[in-house]
Each structure stands twice: as C-alpha cells, then as structure tokens.
Amino acid sequence: MKSLINATLSIIVVCALLWFAASKLEASGSAGGEGVLTIYNWGEYIDPELIDQFEEQTGITVIYETFDSNEAMLTKVKQGGSAYDIAVPSEYAIETMIEEDLLIEIDHSKLTNLQNIDPYFLDLAFDPKNKYSIPYFWGTVGVVFNPNEIPEHLTFDTWEHLWDPALKNKVFLVDGSREVMGMGLNSLGYSLNSRDEQELREATDHLKELNGNVKAIIGDEITPLMVNNEATVALTFSGQAADMMWENEDLDFAVPSEGSNLWFDNMVIPKTSSNIDGAHAFINFMLDAEVAAQNADYVGYSTPNEAAMALLDEEVISDERFYPPIDMRDNLEVYENLGLEFLGTYNELFLEFKMSLN
C-alpha cells in the first residue's frame, strides 16, 4: 500500500516540476504584445527561422500546429473548438472548404506582395479570383526512377512504361485514390477528373494489369526507399521527388506526356480565426520575395513566387522537371472536387485494385 501511495505522490511531484519547467520555457520563447497567431500546416513545411523573423517584425506570437492529411485537417477546422488563423490545405480541400463556408475572404488590398506571384497560379478554377486562398507551393504528379536499374528505353514520357514487363515487382505507387486512379485514366487518354462510369471501369481494369509490377502502395515512406536505392520506380508528387533527388543524385523524375495532375497548397484563413489582421500580415510576409525564396530553399518544393524565383539558384529554376515551362503545363489538370458520391466511387475502385494485388 505504501508503495502505491509513494508512486502516486512522486508522479504528482514530477508532473508539477515538468509543468513548471514548460511554462518557464514557453514564457521565455514568446515575444508577446501583438496577440497570437495560430498556424495550421504540414510538419516541416516551413523554415522555422522565418517564424522567428515574423514574430520579431510584428510582435505577434506564433503558435504552429501540424496535421498529416487534408482530410484530417478539414475535420478539425469543421468541428471548431480551436481557433486557427492560417491553414495550408491542397486545392481540392480548399474547394470543399469554400463550399462548406469555412473560409474568410482575403482582403487583397492588405497583400502588397501579391504581385510577386506568377499570374499563371492566380484565378484558378478551384478558387476564382483567389477570393479565399493565396498560393504557397505547387507541383505535379509523375514518376521518379533510377535510370541505372532499369532498361534504357524506359524514360516515362508515357505512362505505359509503368506496365513494361521489365519492371516486374519494381513499381511503387503512392497511396492515394485520386493519384492512382488519375494515372489509370490518364494512361488511357481520359481526364483524371472523369465522371464517366465506363471510363472509370476501363481505367480500373487497366490498373489491375499492373498487378505483377506493383511492389507496394505506400505513402511518404517512399522517400527513404528511393533515396536508399531500395526502390527503383515510384509514382509520386514532384515535391517529394525533389527531396529524393536532393539526397540521391542518381534519380530522375518525369511527368508523362499524356497528362498528369497539377496541385497547389495554398494559404487560407479559416472562419474560426480570431486574428484576421495578423493572418493577413502573415500571408503578406510569406509572399515577400526573399522570404519565399528562403522557404523554397528550405522545403525544396516549387514556389509560385516569381520574384522569389529570381533569387533562387539558376540551376533550380531552370530545371524543367520541377518548374515546367508554360507549354508543358498544358497537359496538366487540377483536381476538381468530384463530390462525395464520385469520391466514393474512386475509393471503391481503388480498393478493388488494391485487393486484386498479391
């Protein structure tokens, strides 16, 4: 009995001490003054130095919270209960958020740096006139591969190369129904936003023929595998491909010519925001050429900020694999919000494909 009481007491004492230490640390870290700004972003998706710089410049204290998927973020913002001032969702999630009235209109007059953004990335279908969102990073979906490990004729300028018998048990796919189904649709020349049952069925059947080639369907873990030459061919996002190629110089990346996906992560201000001025100040800060350049350098994804591109290494921005010129972007499609019904169909078919693998 005595030992139980002792254990209880020591737990309470330890917790009290730790709590004291944490509050000391938090107090020393915050600048205080101009209020608090809560940012909701992917992990490791911003250079932490920039947050410090922003706090210094404005006197605002930044709280940085992280999420691991658009859908999970959406659930949190929808339920409320936590006041997020800035979030960084992908374009299809932004469309949903607009539809469900979760966002605040952005006051463009407060964004003096908005002119830095390449007009190509403004006024897109998912958010006409950028009423609700401002571009943060962008990219494509393509194939990252190790040319040393596969026959020379496989350059992935066409999706059909994924079906090549030489790639038996070598292909890794990203675990996303839109990406994989989109690849199946694109490979047959259909739109990756297809709502045609017949086309979707054909695409699924075509995907099933990939059976012998698919080694695994995984998520972000593909990065260490590619870097370490454990995997040779992977369907993945360009941002991740850039990360991999930075670590492993043997790798190459290609976006097949039949077409692929063009994606965006944009900054938005959720309705729950309690510091709308601060949120605008933050967006404007991130649009600054030098800030955006530093961030792109740290994160390694493609920036939509034209002025920032001028500050990046020539070698980086002239890389057509990650900064495809305008005419190459013509084949790329942005995901449309399919509606829950069709999203369900895509997922059922993707599940059917997964279960056909062995």
Place this chain on the structure above:
Amino acid sequence: MKIKSKASLIPYIIWIALFVIAPIGLIAYYSLLDLNGDFTFANYQNFFTSAYLTMTLTSFWYAFLITFFTLLIAYPTAYFLTKTKHKHLWLMLIIIPSWINLLLKTYAFIGIFGLYGPINAFLEVFGFDPTQILFTDFSFVFVAVYVFIPFMILPIFNSLDKMNPSLIYASRDLGASAWTTFRRVIFPLTIDGVKSGIQVTFIPALSLFMITRLIAGNKVITLGTAIEQQFLVAQNWGMGSTIAVFLILIMFASMLFTRTSKKGGRV
C-alpha cells in the same frame, strides 16, 4: 463473497456512459446515414458484398497468425523472466521499447529490413543474395508481433509470478514430467493471464492500420485500414461506422468464444 464494493464502480460507470456508450451510439447512428445524411440501410447491404467479406476474412486470418506467434514467443519469455534475478527490472526492460514512437520504430524497421540493411548484410556473410524482406507477409506479421509482445508478456508474467511453486514441486514429486506439469498445472493456472493477453492482441490486431501500409505495402488490408480510409479519405463516415459496428460485433463474438473455455474460477 460478502463484500459489496459497488461504490467503487461509480467512476467506472461514468466513464462507460460518457466514453463508451455515447461514442457507440454515435457510431450506430452514423452507420445508418448515407453521404447526404439521409437515413439508409445501404451501408449494411454494401458490407455484405464480396470485397468487404473477403477483407473481414483476411483480417481474421492475419489477426489469428499475429496472436498465435505473439503467444508462442511471449509465453516462454514471461516464464523465463519469472526465473531471473531482478525479474521486475527485466520486465520493465521489456516494456520500455514500446515507449518510443511507433512510427519511428517502423521507419527503423524499413531500414533494418532493407536491401542494404543490417539483416541482408548479415545474410550476405553466409553467401545469401540480398532479398527484399519488406512488403511481404513475413515482415508484416513480424512487426505486428513485435508491437504486441509486451502486451502479451505482461499479463502472463503476472499470473506466473504469483503462482505457488509448491504446486509444481508437488506435481514433480508425484512423478509428472516437465511437459505434463506444464500442461496440467502451470498452463491452467495462468489461463486468465493468457486470455487477457489474447484480448489485448487479437482484437487490436483486427484493426491494425499504419503498419499495413508501411510494412505490408497495402497488400494486406485489415478492417482497421478500411475504416481509416472511409473516415479520412472517402469522407464516408456512414460506411466507416458500419465497418466499425461489425468490428465491435466480432469482438463480442470473440469474447464469448474465449469465455466458454473457462473452467471453475470463483463466483
């Protein structure tokens, strides 16, 4: 037993009401809704299509394999641990690895099992060609067993620990072999610990998710993975809840099953 310590149940009952009954009600309610929030039985019909039934069966098969191997490894470990000096320290050392984040350990396994990882390097010394161990049934079951081992060892250790050693001596004195002693004396006396261990392994194994992707490459799809996908990707909480309802029903069934084997005990 004369004592009636019902009062001690009060906080526990409050917990059940708030965090078990309420969420179940919510799940049952959602399982009857379609995508537009209208009342429907379509989700239940959908569950009885071949895709979901196959998934349930494979889920069961893997959960069974995982539980079997976990028990196979955990029982002797627990048994030997009770015989060591400083046994409680050793037991703690079994638990500590589970305090390190699972995702990190999974990444470590990806490295360890890799083509250029330590295991293949070791095999190469003996002249074997490097083989891809990842994304196979073996690696999946291995890592799952790894995750559950401490949960199985702990209850078995506890029931072995307090066992009266004179029972074993008696059995041996009466001429029983070591195996008979184990089968007729030790194992029956620790059956409650084994059952606890099976409950905390088999049931969660049905709803394993992350390592189905990271270690099995999504070639194994469990009920847990399917629910995860319905909630987070398809945004179809109705279908996700329906699968969850079945998972809970399966759990009830498996509890009934483990209960029938119970002999004696106290009332």
Place this chain on the structure above:
Amino acid sequence: MRSKLSPAAKIYLAIVFVVLYAPIFYLIFYSFNSGGTMNSFEGFTLEHYQAVFDDNRLIVILINTIIVALLTGLFATIIGTLGAVGIVSLRNKKMRNVFLSLNNILIVSPDVVIGASFLILFTMIGVKLGFASVLISHIAFSIPIVVLMVLPKMLEMNTNLIDAALDLGASKRDVLMRVILPYIKPGIFAGFFMALTYSLDDFAVTFFVTGNGFSTLSVEIYSMARAGISLTVNAISGLVFVITVGVVAIYYFITSRSKKAEEV
C-alpha cells in the same frame, strides 16, 4: 529455492531482447549521423542533439507528452482498478459480462473512430480543445487496458482472504486498502505501465482532440512524414530512451535495496 535458468533459456531471452531493442538502437545510431537521413551513415555529429536543446518548442512538446502520459497512467489506473474491483464484486454473471464487453469496446475501436467521436463529444459539451481534452481522452482509452491487467489478479485472489478479514471485523475500506490492493499490486503496476504505453504511442486520437497550440510528440512526428522526419526526432527519442532506462534502473535499485534492508 529458485531454479536456475538453463543456457538455452538465457539465449532465448537474449534473442528476444536483441529484437526488441534493435529498432531503437538503429534510431539512436542514426541520431549521430551527419548525413541528415536514416539511410547511409556519413560521419559522427552531435548537431542533432544540439538542435533539440535549441528548440524550445520541441522541448515543451516533449514535456507535454510526458505530463499527459504520467497523469493518464495515474488516473486511468485509479479508475480502472476501482472498476475491476467493482466488476468482480458483481454477483450477477450477466451484468459482469456486460461490463466486460463494454470495457473492451475502446480496445477494439480503431483510433480514428475514437478520435472523431471524442471530438464530436467534446465540441458538443463545450470542452475547450487542448491539454484537458487530450488528457481526458487518453484516460478514457487507457482505462480498459488497466481493467484487463487488474482483472486476472482479482479473479485469482482467494476469496477466503476477504471473508476472513471481514469475519475478523475489518471494514470494507480496510479490506480494500489492506487486503485487496496489496494483493493485486502487480496488476495495478502492469496497468499503469500499459496506460503509459498507450498514451505515449497514440497519434490519431490526440490529433483529433487537441487544439489551441497544445501538441504531443506523436502528432508532431506523424505530420512531419510528408516533408521527411528530421534526425532531431531521433535525437529526442534517444534522449528519452536513455533517461527512461536510467530512471527505471535507479528507481529499481533504490527500492530493492530498501526492501532488503527491511527484510534484515
């Protein structure tokens, strides 16, 4: 008195321990890698440890994680143990089974379902998301494991002990404090440590119910996956691991020494 371990048994235990610790040592090994990834070891460096101490935010998150885990262990153990004692005292076998079944529901439910339903629950009753909501959720999903750990001990306890104590005039409280609790103590400790494990490992539930700047290490690590997990996290895991082993070893030797002193 104690039969000694055979060499085969020793080898068996050694293998189990090697396997259990292999991924952890792998993580720690690469925390010293100057290469920046967990792939190829390029050179020895302490910069990742330096980065841990420079990052106040990360340390606060680590402290939060530990506080939540310890308090979860404490409260879940108290409620769960009382629950187990209560369940066993139920005469009605049906009632007992109903409780046991309800108990297991949270163990079988996938984290996402628990997290989403708790989130709805908290926003409905107006609990502010943050430390409190995370702690309450962790306690909630750790209680069943405590019950499962304590229950076998309760069941195997000799009823004569309790009857004898009652016959000798002990009050119910005394019976609980002096007879039951000391007997089921191993189960209680087992439950506590399992609750700690559940709390430290949880990602999905915490993710849904946290907010207002409160975060735990798991949430942080999972959301890093897209852009790559930095070795700083390896370093922090290494530190946590070394400190834990140290504390456990010291605590063990202090208590076992004082026990010996008492015996003599």
